[in-house]
Amino acid sequence: MKTTKNALAVLLAAGGMMLLATAAMAAGADLGGAEKQATNWHAIIMFVIFVGMTLGITYWAAGRTKTAADFYAAGGGITGFQNGLAIAGDYMSAASFLGISALVYGSGYDGLIFSVGWLVGWPIILFLIAERLRNLGKYTFADVAGYRLARMPVRTFAATGSLIVVIFYLIGQMVGAGQLIKLLFGLDYLYAVIIVGALMMVYVTFGGMVATTWVQIIKACLLLGGATFIAFGVMNTFGFSFEALFAKAVEIHPKHAAIMGPGTLVSNPLDAISLGAALMFGTAGLPHILMRFFTVPDAKEARKSVFFATGFIGYFYILTFIIGFGAITLVSTNPEYIDAIKGGMNLKGGNNMAAVWLAHAIGGDLFLGFISAVAFATILAVVSGLTLAGASAISHDLYANVFMHGQATEGKEVTVSKIASICLGVVAVLLGMVFEKQNVAFIVALTFSVAASANFPVLVLSMFWSGLTTRGAVIGGIIGLVSSVLMVVLSKAVWVQSFGFQAEIFPYAYPAVFSIPAAFFFSWLFSVLDNSPRAAAERAAYEAQAIRSETGLGAEGAAAH
Amino acid sequence: MTKAQNLLSAEHIRNNPKFAELVRKRTSFAWTLSAIILVIYFGFIGLVAFDKPFLAAKLGAGVMTVGFPIGVGVILSAIILTGIYVYRANGEFDELNRQIIEESR
Numbered sequence: 116m117k118t119t120k121n122a123l124a125v126l127l128a129a130g131g132m133m134l135l136a137t138a139a140m141a142a143g144a145d146l147g148g149a150e151k152q153a154t155n156w157h158a159i160i161m162f163v164i165f166v167g168m169t170l171g172i173t174y175w176a177a178g179r180t181k182t183a184a185d186f187y188a189a190g191g192g193i194t195g196f197q198n199g200l201a202i203a204g205d206y207m208s209a210a211s212f213l214g215i216s217a218l219v220y221g222s223g224y225d226g227l228i229f230s231v232g233w234l235v236g237w238p239i240i241l242f243l244i245a246e247r248l249r250n251l252g253k254y255t256f257a258d259v260a261g262y263r264l265a266r267m268p269v270r271t272f273a274a275t276g277s278l279i280v281v282i283f284y285l286i287g288q289m290v291g292a293g294q295l296i297k298l299l300f301g302l303d304y305l306y307a308v309i310i311v312g313a314l315m316m317v318y319v320t321f322g323g324m325v326a327t328t329w330v331q332i333i334k335a336c337l338l339l340g341g342a343t344f345i346a347f348g349v350m351n352t353f354g355f356s357f358e359a360l361f362a363k364a365v366e367i368h369p370k371h372a373a374i375m376g377p378g379t380l381v382s383n384p385l386d387a388i389s390l391g392a393a394l395m396f397g398t399a400g401l402p403h404i405l406m407r408f409f410t411v412p413d414a415k416e417a418r419k420s421v422f423f424a425t426g427f428i429g430y431f432y433i434l435t436f437i438i439g440f441g442a443i444t445l446v447s448t449n450p451e452y453i454d455a456i457k458g459g460m461n462l463k464g465g466n467n468m469a470a471v472w473l474a475h476a477i478g479g480d481l482f483l484g485f486i487s488a489v490a491f492a493t494i495l496a497v498v499s500g501l502t503l504a505g506a507s508a509i510s511h512d513l514y515a516n517v518f519m520h521g522q523a524t525e526g527k528e529v530t531v532s533k534i535a536s537i538c539l540g541v542v543a544v545l546l547g548m549v550f551e552k553q554n555v556a557f558i559v560a561l562t563f564s565v566a567a568s569a570n571f572p573v574l575v576l577s578m579f580w581s582g583l584t585t586r587g588a589v590i591g592g593i594i595g596l597v598s599s600v601l602m603v604v605l606s607k608a609v610w611v612q613s614f615g616f617q618a619e620i621f622p623y624a625y626p627a628v629f630s631i632p633a634a635f636f637f638s639w640l641f642s643v644l645d646n647s648p649r650a651a652a653e654r655a656a657y658e659a660q661a662i663r664s665e666t667g668l669g670a671e672g673a674a675a676h
Numbered sequence: 677m678t679k680a681q682n683l684l685s686a687e688h689i690r691n692n693p694k695f696a697e698l699v700r701k702r703t704s705f706a707w708t709l710s711a712i713i714l715v716i717y718f719g720f721i722g723l724v725a726f727d728k729p730f731l732a733a734k735l736g737a738g739v740m741t742v743g744f745p746i747g748v749g750v751i752l753s754a755i756i757l758t759g760i761y762v763y764r765a766n767g768e769f770d771e772l773n774r775q776i777i778e779e780s781r
Contacts, residue, residue, distance in 0.1 A: 224731070224732075224741075224743055224744075224747070227743075227744075227747040227748075228721075228724055228747075230747075230751065231717070231720060231747055231750045231751060232717075232721075234750075234751055234754050235713060235716075235717045235750065235754050237754060237758060238709065238710070238713045238754050238757050238758050238761075239710055239713065239714075241758050241761055241762070242706040242707070242709050242710045242713075242761055243706060243710060246765070357740070357744075358738045358739070358740060361738075361739045361740060362738060362739045365739045372732075372739065373732075375732060375739055375740075375741040375743070375744075376728060376729075376731050376732020376733075376741050376743050377723075377724045377728045377731050377732065377743065384725035384726055385725075387721050387724050387725035388718070388721055388722075388725060391717065391718065391721040395717060414770075415766050415770055418761070418762045418765055418766060419762060419766070421758055421762070422758045422759055422762045425754055425755050425758045426755050426758075429751045429752070429754060429755045432751060433748065433751060658690065659686060661699070662686045662689050662690065662695070663686075665695070665698060665699050665702070665773075666689060666695070666698075666773055666776055666777060667773070667777075668682065668685055668686065668689065668777060668780070669682045669686075
C-alpha cells in the first residue's frame with residue numbers, strides 16, 4: 116500500500132499542476148469556440164480546491180482500501196445517513212440540476228413531470244428491493260440474480276446489462292461535462308473531457324468505494340447547499356410568497372399562463388405513461404445505484420439510506436423548480452444574460468445556463484464561480500460511481516465468476532477491477548470525443564429504458580418468484596434489453612435526428628411500456644417451459660434464498676474482514 | 677457462523693411460525709405501499725396524459741393552478757411513504773426478525 120500512497124501523492128501534485136496549466140492555456144485561447152465563455156477564474160480556483168480536497172480524501176481512502184470488500188463496498192462500514200447522502204450525490208446529476216431548471220425556465224410545469232418521475236422510483240426500491248438486495252448480494256446486483264441460478268449465463272447477462280447502462284450513462288455525462296465546462300470555465304471541450312476522465316480514474320483506482328462515497332457525499336452537500344442558497348435568494352426577492360413568484364413569472368414569460376399547467380413536453384398519452392414507467396422502474400435497475408446498498412452493514416441501514424436519499428432528492432427537485440421560476444423572473448429580464456443574437460428568452464450559452472445565471476443574479480461573480488465548480492464536481496461524482504459499477508461488473512462478475520469460475524483470488528480480482536476502471540476511463544474519454552457534436556438528449560431515456568427493461572425485471576423476478584429459472588431469466592432479460600435498445604434506435608430521436616432517415620419506424624419516443632412487459636412475459640414463459648433438471652433444482656433452491664433474503668441470516672456483513 | 681450452522685438455523689427458521697408471520701406481514705405491507713405509490717404516480721401521469729386542462733385549472737383568484745399542489749404532493753407522498761415503511765420495518769419487523777434469528781440458534 117505504501118507504494119500506492121506514494122504514487123498517489125505524485126499524481127496529486129501533478130494533477131493540480133495540470134489543472135492550473137490547462138486553465139492558463141485556455142485563458143490564452145479564449146476567442147476559440149462561439150459558445151465558449153471567458154475563462155472563469157473564480158470557478159477554476161474553487162474547482163481546484165474541490166479537487167484538492169477529494170484527492171486528499173482519495174489518499175486517505177487508499178490507505179484504508181485493503182480487501183475486495185473495501186474496494187467494492189467500503190468494507191460495509193457506511194452508515195444509513197451517509198449512504199443516503201451518497202446515493203443523492205450519485206443520483207442528482209448535472210443534467211437534473213441544470214436540465215430540469217432549464218426545462219422549468221422554458222416551459223414551466225413540464226419540468227415538474229420529470230422531477231416527479233425521477234423521484235417515485237425510490238419508494239419502489241425501498242419496498243421491494245433494497246433490503247433483499249443487501250441480504251442476498253455481496254458487491255453487484257448480479258450476485259442476487261445469480262444467487263440460485265446458473266452462474267455463467269446469468270452473470271454474463273447481468274454484467275452485460277450493467278455495462279450497457281453504465282456506458283450509455285457515461286456518454287451522456289461526458290458530453291454534458293464537456294459542453295458544460297466549455298461554457299462555465301471557458302476551457303476547451305477536449306480538456307474538460309480529459310480532466311473528468313483522469314480524475315475519475317484516480318478516485319476509483321486508488322480510493323475504490325471509500326473515496327467514491329466521500330466524493331459523492333461532499334458533492335451532495337455542496338449541491339444541496341448551493342441550490343438552497345439560490346432558492347432562498349429567489350423566495351426572498353418575492354417576500355417568500357409563491358403566489359408573487361408565479362404571478363411575476365406568468366406576467367414575464369412569453370407563454371404566460373400556459374407555464375402553470377402541463378404543456379407540449381409529453382403530447383402523446385402513451386409516451387407519457389412509457390416515460391413514467393422508464394423513470395420509475397429504471398431507477399431500480401441502475402447498477403451504480405444498486406451497488407450503493409452493499410456499502411451499509413445491514414438491511415436496517417439499507418432502508419434508512421433510501422429514506423434519507425428520497426428526502427434529499429425530493430427536496431432538491433422542489434428547489435430546482437423554484438430555481439427555474441426564479442430564472443424566468445430574475446434572469447430573462449436582464450439583458451446581461453440574454454443571447455445578443457437570438458434574443459427573446461434565449462440565454463447566453465443556451466438555456467441549460469438558467470440556474471448558473473440565476474446564481475450570478477443572486478450572489479455575483481463569486482457565487483457564479485461556486486455553482487460552476489459544484490456543477491463540475493457533480494459530474495465527477497456521478498462518473499466515479501458509474502465507473503466503479505462498470506469495473507465491478509467486469510472484475511467481480513465477468514472475470515472472477517465467469518472466466519475464473521469463482522476461483523480468482525481477492526487480490527487478483529481487485530487488480531482486474533482497477534485495470535477495468537482505467538479502461539472505462541479511457542473509453543469514456545473516447546466516447547466523449549466521438550459524441551461531441553451529437554445531440555445526446557435521448558441518452559437519458561435510453562439508459563432508463565434499458566435499466567427498466569433488462570435489469571429490473573430479472574432482479575425482481577429472481578427475488579420474488581420461485582419459478583424463475585436460468586433460461587427464463589436470460590432469455591427474458593435479453594429480450595427486454597434488445598427490444599428497448601432497438602425501439603430507441605428506430606424512434607425519431609435516433610433514426611431521424613441522428614441517422615438522418617426520412618421517417619421513424621417506431622412511432623413512440625419511449626419503449627418502456629412495451630419492453631418492460633415483454634421482459635416479464637418472456638421470463639415467465641421460458642421459465643414455465645423449462646423442464647430441465649437444473650430448473651427443478653433452481654426452483655427448489657428458492658426457499659433457502661427466501662430465508663436469507665427475509666432474515667439476513669448468512670448475509671455478507673461488515674464483519675467480512 | 678459456519679455453513680453447517682447456517683443450514684441448521686435455516687431449518688429452524690423454516691419451521692418457526694414467526695417466520696411465516698414476518699414474511700406475510702412484511703410482504704403485504706411492502707406491496708400495499710408499492711400499490712399506493714403506483715396509483716398516486718400513474719394517477720398523476722394519467723392526468724398529464726389525458727386531462728391537461730384539469731391540472732391547468734386555476735385554484736383561486738391568483739395564478740396558482742391545481743397542478744402544483746398535486747405535483748408537489750406526489751413528491752411529498754413518496755418521502756412520507758418511505759418514512760412509514762422504514763419506521764415499521766426498522767421497528768416491528770426487525771424485532772420479529774431478531775426473535776426468529778435468536779430462536780434459530
